[in-house]
Amino acid sequence: MLARVVLGLFLLATVAHAQPSPDEGDVPPETMPSPPAPLAVRLPIRFRVARDAAGDLVRDKRWLVAQTERASTLFAPAGITFVIASVEPLDAADLETRDDRHGLARHLERGVINAFVVRAMRDVDDPTQWRRGVHWRLPWRRERHFVIVTEIAPPITLAHELGHFFGNPKHRWVPGNVMSYEAGDAPTFDPDQLHRIVAHARRYLRSGELVTHERLGELTARGELPRRWDGVEPP
Template identity: 45%
Template sequence: MISRRAALRAGLLAAGALVLPRRTLAKDKAPAPIPPLPITIAVAEVGGAKVRDEAWIDAQMTEALRLFDPLGVPLRKVAARSLPEANAKLETRADRDALAALLEPKRINVMIVESLRDVDDPKLMRMGVHWRHRKTPAKHYVIVSASARPSVLAHELGHFFGLPHSSVTDNLMSYDRTGAPPFLDEAQSRKVQSFARMYVTEKLLTPV
């Protein structure tokens, strides 16, 4: 005869057998797709003319889409506007900070400027930067110079999604290039996906 304790134990084991597959299925379930994330692009004007035309901007966006869309992190340009001439040449940290007043909320803000000086070594010019407002670091945005090569927007978006620089030749986050198409590795891809999900769940970006 089976004791009451043994019967209870058998019942619990049976219940566990029923629950385990459900837990396993829950772990195996793929996460929900990341919805398209909005990019707004503001282009500085000098003398009434934009410092870069649509074809140049499209080339920057095309490279960004080539790298991020396959990761399941879709980016979509949702708006274009002009930056005042006063914001066209960025020489100092204060100049970069001043762009925070022109941000569109809950979007990835990209500012195309005529020139961007290196604030750590003023003898140098930069092609791009991911900048955080010094007093309000939650306000952050991408600045791209009119002299930038086609992968600069993608590189700075990499910083926007939490990626540091890389020492691997031809990696998107590296300065060491051979001319081959830049790439992101698996660990970088996971980090970009994680940041993208965080921006959505924390309602820091409003998906398209």
């Protein structure tokens, strides 16, 4: 009997540990807003993909298309479609430290979502763990941010990291949510998350951090893009 009580307490403690307290993004069902009006924009992603020892990209165009299409499907209720602007090779293959991630900043370009695909990325808080993706901000220039996915990323990872990129910093501990770790087969964003995505997309388009895919074509034709961001070199 005592053993069962002890085991029960142990299980409770384990569950309590595995279920973090609700974050500021959690919204009770009765106050969940209705979905936002969709934007109807196409946003460009510039991929930079690491090369393996043989010189081939660690993930091919088909893999990138699958990640991008999955993201477009999940962002459809926000009216955002992602388009691959280009795929460029990247020299760094493995990211071990924070500085390794910071080092990618020198590639950051205006107008596009900067996405990096590497072979492996170590968790900087728990070095025994390997990450599948991350949304990363530069500590010395907080408004500059980008996403990294690794070659072990399942098809939803880019969408999840873009969820962070578009104003949802926290995870949602609800199975079936894009921002949970149990996204399942058909994950969705909650309406409040979609509102943040739409608001951030508008803000990025207004500030010029992002341009639409159509505008990217015009600016590229005029020679105004591509252009790197200033001030992103590690200090």
